[in-house]
Amino acid sequence: MATAVAVTISDAEWRVMRIVWTLKQTDSRTIINLLAQQHDWKPATIKTLIGRLVKKGALDTTKKGRQFIYTPLIPEQNAMDTALTNELDQMCAMHRGTAIAHVLEQTEMSKADVQNLIDVLAKKLPTAPDAVHCDCLPDGCEGSCES
Amino acid sequence: MATAVAVTISDAEWRVMRIVWTLKQTDSRTIINLLAQQHDWKPATIKTLIGRLVKKGALDTTKKGRQFIYTPLIPEQNAMDTALTNELDQMCAMHRGTAIAHVLEQTEMSKADVQNLIDVLAKKLPTAPDAVHCDCLPDGCEGSCES
DNA sequence: AGTTACAGTTTACATTTGTAATCGGTCGGT
DNA sequence: ACCGACCGATTACAAATGTAAACTGTAACT
Known part of the structure; x- marks a missing residue:
């Protein structure tokens, strides 16, 4: 087992992950468009979040022409379980x-x-x-x- | 209703709250002794956590001679519900x-x-x-x- | 009365997170 | 061939958090 470190996803990052999990794969353009609607985040903010998720190993990237296609590296259900369990475990x-x-x-x-x-x-x-x-x-x- | 702002308790602070919730009321001495056993936190660290919880309005203080008696200002079950609900709501x-x-x-x-x-x-x-x-x-x- | 020991307060500092501007490279259009 | 739009990367900065030392005041013991 290599990456057993269970990446931590922050609240804001969670929003990004939900988009990617739901769409299975997308480009930043789509993520930014969707999120800019729900929150009033500047495109730059969302780019930062995407970048951090990639660095953390939560998102995978595939070069597609000039841009990237993002896919989840950790399964949604997995992240949900971990988050809830961590919360419960400290109680x-x-x-x-x-x-x-x-x-x-x-x-x-x-x-x-x-x-x-x-x-x-x-x-x-x-x-x-x-x-x-x-x-x-x-x-x-x-x-x-x-x- | 005055303080409807629902104080946020961080992970480390949570440990302190659990001690106080369980004992209903205690002094810092006791908190420090108990926590120093479970984690290896320096007394200073625990003092900081207690101080922040008081400032946040999660703990109440009552002067008792040279020291303070701490009591929870927010109910445990309440904090648990809030924490779990917040986590779930973002999913x-x-x-x-x-x-x-x-x-x-x-x-x-x-x-x-x-x-x-x-x-x-x-x-x-x-x-x-x-x-x-x-x-x-x-x-x-x-x-x-x-x- | 003087000193010790400890309680609470202040200060410190690195990391994570929220939020965002700016930069640098390139694809596409004129 | 050049310019603009856009993508991803770099830099920025404040607030929260984890972790802890230093300082201050005073109660208790000698």
């Missing part, structure tokens, strides 16, 4: 379930997605531990860590 | 469900939590739309945006 293990519950309530999802989540959880239920303990303190936070 | 609406599925698979949760999530989803199922469309492109990404 108290005991409270993750509740946090996810709130997120589920507020996230609009298709029937199919909801059903799929139910299935995943149903499969998870049997092996789920009776309790997951707080891991906020070095030792284990016995007693002082309720609800 | 393609169409793919959020799948990403959450992956996260659910990898997150250890208690039986009670899993069951709770199932309930939340079951309640959500009837009103869930048949499809949630990709919102990565300005227009709506018809056609060019499959799974």
Whole structure:
């Protein structure tokens, strides 16, 4: 395994990636046009973001005449998983379930997605531990860590 | 409503908050001792983080003799929700469900939590739309945006 | 009363991120 | 053959973040 370093994509860069992920491949012209509509970013700003993503190894480039064609080097689902997991991992293990519950309530999802989540959880239920303990303190936070 | 600005807590600051959330209230001594164990941060580093959190309005201080007692000004669950929601919101609406599925698979949760999530989803199922469309492109990404 | 030890504040500095102007090369048109 | 439009690269700069030393004041112990 070579590039196991899991590139970090910043918020602004994320916007660029979404365009490329969605279009599978594009040139900077298209990216700039689309993004300049959504945000009011100057073309120069978007070029910078593209440049950084290429340097970071998130986008690949293929010379096409005078310009480049950009393609994602890291899969969207992969980036999404990593971002969410990183966020969750830095939170108290005991409270993750509740946090996810709130997120589920507020996230609009298709029937199919909801059903799929139910299935995943149903499969998870049997092996789920009776309790997951707080891991906020070095030792284990016995007693002082309720609800 | 005064401070509706939703303070942003950085990764390193998050560690400090977790200590305070768990202990409900503490002094810097305790925070420093606990954190110095988990990470190898110098006391000065932790002091800086505490100071920034106070300035940001995430921690409250109460003079107690020569030192301060710190208490959380923002609730943990609230911070967790905000962090996760912000992360999710910047992702393609169409793919959020799948990403959450992956996260659910990898997150250890208690039986009670899993069951709770199932309930939340079951309640959500009837009103869930048949499809949630990709919102990565300005227009709506018809056609060019499959799974 | 003097000194120590530690709490909180100020200052420091490199890196990352957001935001953007400018430069340099080239493709296409006249 | 030349000029302009445009692409990608270089440079810029402030704010946030990670990491930490230095400074200041004062409570506690001798």
